[in-house]
Amino acid sequence: MSTYIVGDIQGCLQELKLLLSKVQFNPNIDTLWVAGDLVARGPESLQTLRFIKSLGDSAKVVLGNHDLHLLAVSLGIHKVKEKDKTAPILLAEDKQDLLDWLRHQPLLAEHSDFVLSHAGIYPLWDLNTSRSLAKEIETILQGEHWQQLIRDMYANQPIIWSSNLTGIERHRFIINAFTRMRYCDQQGRLDMANKLSPEQLDDNPLIPWFDLPQRVPLEKTAIFGHWAALMGLTTEHVIGLDTGCVWGNHMTILRWEDQCYFEQAALTEA
Template sequence: MISTNNSSALTSLYAIGDLQGCASQLESLMEKVLREDADARWFFIGDLVNRGPRSLDTLRLIRRLGERASCVLGNHDLHLLAVANGIRKTSRSDTLDDILQAPDRDELLDWLRRQALAQWIDGHLLVHAGVPAQWTQAQTLALASEVETALRGQDWVDFLREMYGNAPARWDDALTGTERLRCIVNGLTRMRLCTADGSMVLKNPEESAQLLVPWFDVPGRLSADVTVVYGHWSARGLTLRPNLIGLDSGCLWGGQLSAVRLSDRKLVQVSCPQFQVPDE
């Protein structure tokens, strides 16, 4: 894990958007950065695997980086853990077989389940999908830690069995047990659109009769005082605002793979072939 104690080491920290198994594009992006910034370190904003052509190589590459890299988990990473344990079935767009059949499968999956769901680095809050409006920066890290503890514990497979579902849709500090952990996971790895009161709309948002807004535009969002770095929303593309860095620029869909240096927002991108057709 990347240390946050040495600010000089963070001047070359690059956050990288959703990879989804696009290892060749990651290699090209890293080479491009390293030609000008040999001290570069890497933070991956989740969805390391799935739907792209080289999910196994992607996991192996990131793991080999050791202390020069860190990541948060995305919904596709959790899906891999669930599929590997017989909890979820693969879909026709999944490209996880190379991992599931690999000789180092168990080591990779064990490494993956021990990654974070949120991190605070150099004044940036890094998550895969978003931060529910009711959470402060400190609460986000504390709640993410609850899920991390479940994933790293002896009963982690039991946790995965209860993880899926769209309810509860709105955070309440009084939530306990499975509902509490599920709401945390949905906020950090699945959320895009919300109602004006901050309730997550995770299924068929086009059918909602209510006015929906992006999670980051919910009125009164308590994390608006820090910069949130996120992915998960390729339809919106690269997003750069004073307090937002959105890095899913559609690598999988024929867009670009993007990296932003956190110290000064220097942007580095590589173009990508189209590996999947949207809505397939």
């Protein structure tokens, strides 16, 4: 009975299946935690959604920015980008079932030892605040007014959290923090533009969210995906699992119980 955690799949289903075979994943007794971005640039986004959905309670999924974008595309808010390779989802007979299942996934999933979100935990939030704010968005996404939230979520503002934020500004910040965050400045203002690795920043004053000096300690390890340029990250309290499979690198799974990592080289490149 094992707990497996995987970084961004992005439609790279064959690599995921090879990894699951390598670790002898058994959905009857094991659990697969997925760090968001099930879909997008890889060749099998439709099949990935079907496969993860078919695992039922054996899969624990959090939403990533590409998953939310798929919902926006399904509403006609944005057109399908050819590079995203998600058009087959919108033509599938089970399209509605898959999209309904997707929007009922959380932004934050919690294990007794760790918390999982796509981009991480905003460094000025404690765990109780993170739980509450994630639930706030999840309730809207799973309710009757979810389409308006998806329509209004596209912007980089506001860039810093305040408990006084209301309406779409509040909701947008929460979504951006859980699904798009990488860097912030010394005051905790998010920077959405920079996707480089910390080693490539040179004299840039930006700080990875997990290195902010005044970051609020969490009682659990924070595990995330999203940031392929990190090519994996393991510290005492933070683990990044996106190792850029869709960009021709490899996919990584962590078995939590013995902290063993498994890799599968990419079969194709987006």
